[in-house]
Amino acid sequence: MTIKGKAYIAGVYEHPTRKADDKSLAQLHAEVARGALEDAGLTKADVDGYFCAGDAPGLGALSMADYMGLKLRHMDTTESGGSSYVIHVAHAAEAIALGKCDVALITLAGRPRAEGMATGTAPRNYGAGVPDVPFEFPYGPTVVNMYAMAAMRHMHQYGTTSQQLAWIKVAASHHAQHNPQALLREVVTVDDVVNSPIIADPLHRLDCCVITDGGGAVVVVRPEIAKRLSRPPVKVLGAGEAPKHQMGGKIDLTYCGAVWSGPAAFAEAGVKPGDVKYVSIYDSFTITVLITLEDLGFCAKGQGGKFVADGNLIAGTGRLPFNTDGGGLCNNHPANRGGMTKVIEAVRQLRGEAHPAVQVKNCDVALAHGTGGSLATRHGSATVIMGRE
Amino acid sequence: MASAQRTIPAPQPTPETQAFWDGTAAGKLMYKVCTACGQPHHYPRPLCPYCFSDRTEWREASGRGTIYSYSVMRRVPVPYAIAYVTLEEGPSMMTNIVDCDLDALRVGQPVRVVFTPTDGGPPVPTFTPA
Numbered sequence: 478m479t480i481k482g483k484a485y486i487a488g489v490y491e492h493p494t495r496k497a498d499d500k501s502l503a504q505l506h507a508e509v510a511r512g513a514l515e516d517a518g519l520t521k522a523d524v525d526g527y528f529c530a531g532d533a534p535g536l537g538a539l540s541m542a543d544y545m546g547l548k549l550r551h552m553d554t555t556e557s558g559g560s561s562y563v564i565h566v567a568h569a570a571e572a573i574a575l576g577k578c579d580v581a582l583i584t585l586a587g588r589p590r591a592e593g594m595a596t597g598t599a600p601r602n603y604g605a606g607v608p609d610v611p612f613e614f615p616y617g618p619t620v621v622n623m624y625a626m627a628a629m630r631h632m633h634q635y636g637t638t639s640q641q642l643a644w645i646k647v648a649a650s651h652h653a654q655h656n657p658q659a660l661l662r663e664v665v666t667v668d669d670v671v672n673s674p675i676i677a678d679p680l681h682r683l684d685c686c687v688i689t690d691g692g693g694a695v696v697v698v699r700p701e702i703a704k705r706l707s708r709p710p711v712k713v714l715g716a717g718e719a720p721k722h723q724m725g726g727k728i729d730l731t732y733c734g735a736v737w738s739g740p741a742a743f744a745e746a747g748v749k750p751g752d753v754k755y756v757s758i759y760d761s762f763t764i765t766v767l768i769t770l771e772d773l774g775f776c777a778k779g780q781g782g783k784f785v786a787d788g789n790l791i792a793g794t795g796r797l798p799f800n801t802d803g804g805g806l807c808n809n810h811p812a813n814r815g816g817m818t819k820v821i822e823a824v825r826q827l828r829g830e831a832h833p834a835v836q837v838k839n840c841d842v843a844l845a846h847g848t849g850g851s852l853a854t855r856h857g858s859a860t861v862i863m864g865r866e
Numbered sequence: 867m868a869s870a871q872r873t874i875p876a877p878q879p880t881p882e883t884q885a886f887w888d889g890t891a892a893g894k895l896m897y898k899v900c901t902a903c904g905q906p907h908h909y910p911r912p913l914c915p916y917c918f919s920d921r922t923e924w925r926e927a928s929g930r931g932t933i934y935s936y937s938v939m940r941r942v943p944v945p946y947a948i949a950y951v952t953l954e955e956g957p958s959m960m961t962n963i964v965d966c967d968l969d970a971l972r973v974g975q976p977v978r979v980v981f982t983p984t985d986g987g988p989p990v991p992t993f994t995p996a
């Protein structure tokens with residue numbers, strides 16, 4: 478049993494807002510849902526499967542089905558932080574392959590900017606009932622210093638440098654200059670990145686993603702439905718998902734769950750890293766991209782610094798174009814959860830609808846990867862590989 | 867130079883972790899070992915995260931370890947060092963490095979446990995250069 482060829486991505490939509498003072502969370506979910514359905518050429522009445530994660534209000538799928546007026550026969554609220562939506566694409570394909578639904582709608586939305594959330598620098602307390610909290614929260618773990626510890630260890634073990642990490646931001650900024658909706662459109666240099674203030678050693682301000690409101694949605698459908706629609710069909714080829722955690726104290730910050738989700742996705746898709754023309758890699762921080770690329774097999778372990786340096790991730794000139802919308806580092810990171818926008822830009826590339834300045838030629842196979850939670854400690858990894866018809 | 871101390875929020879003990887916090891109050895760093903598979907773990911659980919046996923028992927750690935990784939949080943009112951310290955007994959644990967020069971920390975540095983007061987709860991184990 479495989480999902481290969483059993484489902485197609487028929488519609489995608491990225492909300493244009495980056496600050497949603499005047500919109501509710503539920504409204505944002507509904508607006509992206511409508512956008513993706515319009516993109517597909519479908520209507521709300523066609524939806525019989527709905528997928529959302531922890532960003533949805535209230536009781537998640539129940540609250541949103543109520544708000545949007547959906548009539549469903551399948552729902553899935555798998556919560557894996559920012560990687561959830563990559564998992565949802567795979568789970569939607571599984572549900573469609575099993576006949577549990579025909580048209581699956583996946584939504585993400587959030588308004589951390591409007592709410593003034595100190596996303597990266599304030600510890601989040603998930604409550605005393607969470608078993609790790611008494612042993613972690615007192616020490617002030619934040620998103621940024623947790624990812625910073627992974628970067629620090631990678632530097633120690635493999636000699637990775639801040640300059641090499643900076644190239645990831647530089648590449649993202651080269652792409653974002655062509656995206657009118659990107660929050661940061663200015664092209665930056667390696668010096669700009671390493672001279673920006675340190676937030677948490679060794680990560681600088683420009684090693685960090687943006688904080689934005691907004692959201693996105695994806696519509697996954699049965700092959701028979703995809704063939705009726707007018708948009709270029711994008712086939713789901715394979716997927717993998719894996720949590721990684723602290724392993725009872727056998728902590729290793731140098732790799733992430735992509736070592737498991739990646740091979741599973743490649744095996745199901747029947748392709749190799751060398752076949753992939755474009756990658757969307759979750760870029761909460763520069764280090765997230767570097768470790769993920771190594772673990773997906775695009776370069777040898779420990780060689781990520783050399784791999785990403787010298788513009789090698791820049792579309793048109795680099796060896797592996799990534800995040801051509803500008804990614805979370807420059808364009809958009811709605812709800813502090815980047816998996817959705819990773820899928821959306823990969824679909825644009827496969828359709829040939831990326832900005833002409835960053836469109837990858839003959840883009841027939843693309844990969845999207847999500848990371849949710851805290852890289853290399855307690856996190857979810859999800860990989861989906863998609864192809865053009 | 868000694869770093870300024872941030873206020874550390876109180877950990878909330880639970881029945882399964884009470885012995886750990888009784889330990890910190892008495893100046894002892896406790897950890898769990900599974901007598902079924904022989905492996906130590908942290909944070910402490912009644913069921914071994916390796917073999918799922920309930921034959922886990924408390925031991926006192928030496929308090930010696932090395933910094934596995936760390937990061938100094940700079941963009942906050944009182945900068946502080948978060949770290950994973952690998953205990954001599956095996957497990958690595960999240961902690962803070964305190965009473966130190968925040969600019970002189972390094973991966974692999976030997977450290978020893980010290981117990982730092984919290985805001986109304988039991989002290990937490992932190993580490994300082996050995």
Ligand SMILES: [Zn+2]
Nearest residue numbers: 900903914917
């Ligand atoms: Zn055991």
